[in-house]
Amino acid sequence: MIFEEILNKVLKTNSLTENEILELLKTDKPQKLFAAADKVRKKNVGDEVHLRALIEFSNICKQNCLYCGLRRDNKKVDRYRLEPETIIDLAKKAKSYGYQTVVLQSGEDPYYTSDIMSQIISAIKKFDIAVTLSIGEKTFEEYKVYKDAGADRYLLRIETTDKDLYEKLDPQMSLENRKECIQNIKKLGYETGSGIIVGLPGQTLESIAKDILYLKSIPVDMAGIGPFILNPNTPLNDKVKSEKLKVELTANDQNNFELALKVMAILRLLMPDINIPATTAMETLNPDGRMIALQSGANVVMPNATEGEYRKLYELYPGKICVTDTPYKCRFCIESKINSIGRSISQGKGNSKSKEIL
Ligand code: SAM
Ligand code: SF4
Secondary structure, three states, rough: HHHHHHHHHHHHHOOOOOOHHHHHHHHHOOHHHHHHHHHHHHHHHHOOOEEEEEEEEOOOOOOOOOOOOOOOOOOOOOOOOOOOOHHHHHHHHHHHHOOOOOEEEEEOOOOOOHHHHHHHHHHHHHOOOOOOOOOOOOOOHHHHHHHHHHHEEEEEOOOOHHHHHHHHHOOOOOHHHHHHHHHHHOOOEEEEEEEEEEEEEEEEEEHHHHHHHHHHHOOOOEEEEEEEEEEOOOEEEEEEEOOOOOOOOOOOHHHHHHHHHHHHHHHHHHHHOEEEEEEHHHHHOOOHHHHHHHHOOOOOOOOOOOOHHHHHHOOOOOOOOOOOOHOOOOHHHHHHHHHHHHOEEEEOOOOOEEEOOO
């Protein structure tokens, strides 16, 4: 089938085969794909943009993902963890800036036991604000404790569904366990967020097409798609340079940016009413990255609400945006950018329309 036929099919049926997804990923007419996704976004989730205040509360991680600057073996990062009172205070400030959701994100840091997390979540819920967690792989019981404490949403990217690649890039982790965690999150009634990194060395377009179908099969309520950005303080740096890893997609920032937009747009066409963030990594690769993403299918932005030096220390990849800004500045800066493209900020909690729970 040719590009236009595939586009017409997905607009009518919200479904695509793996081969059809592959054709869309390969298209040299991405603007048509982005425009179609933008139309579907407008029709199904409207013009409002939901803001989520991102609190990066610890950069300590027991895992060792080869692509991530927070990995355990990276000695070139100063580690920090915020006290529960500080996290609660940041959430309170976020609410005062008009946020209706906080996203608590960290490395997999064992300091935050279920008890501690549950205290933090229940304290924050008193501010009448939705809580999203993005703190990695946990047991079913741990996910249940957080849910019982009031957590509304959980974000755990699958990263890639290519088993060999996953297990090469995430040593000591398994794709089966990652999938089971996502199932458990879904089972417990969280609004379930997942997603992938686009442009990982060794990743193929075929595997990305499978990733997209996986996200649809869950089905996720939120899909976060981030372009891969090479971190010089990770082992991937040497591997990419020495070409020991088979690099089918070049680790080229602008390729990764456009490909990530394509993945996001295809997900919008397949899942018209989910929430899709314009990710920070997109803006790192392109100064207008988040606004371009908002015009290619996205409807959510996650401005940084972490304070002071910690913004810089939470360094997954180089060139992270807004590291010297304050949460207050980011909140109002993003609002004016969003208004400048004719969109408005939602005043509600922004639950996924695919799962109206509150
Ligand atoms: N530790 C939790 C986890 O892994 O789910 C949450 C925090 S982790 C830093 C959040 C996301 O950062 C990961 O899911 C991964 O997709 C992304 N990430 C890490 N390193 C990256 C890189 N070099 N380029 C793009 N995204 C990256
Ligand atoms: Fe840790 Fe998450 Fe980074 Fe992996 S991606 S090293 S789990 S913070």
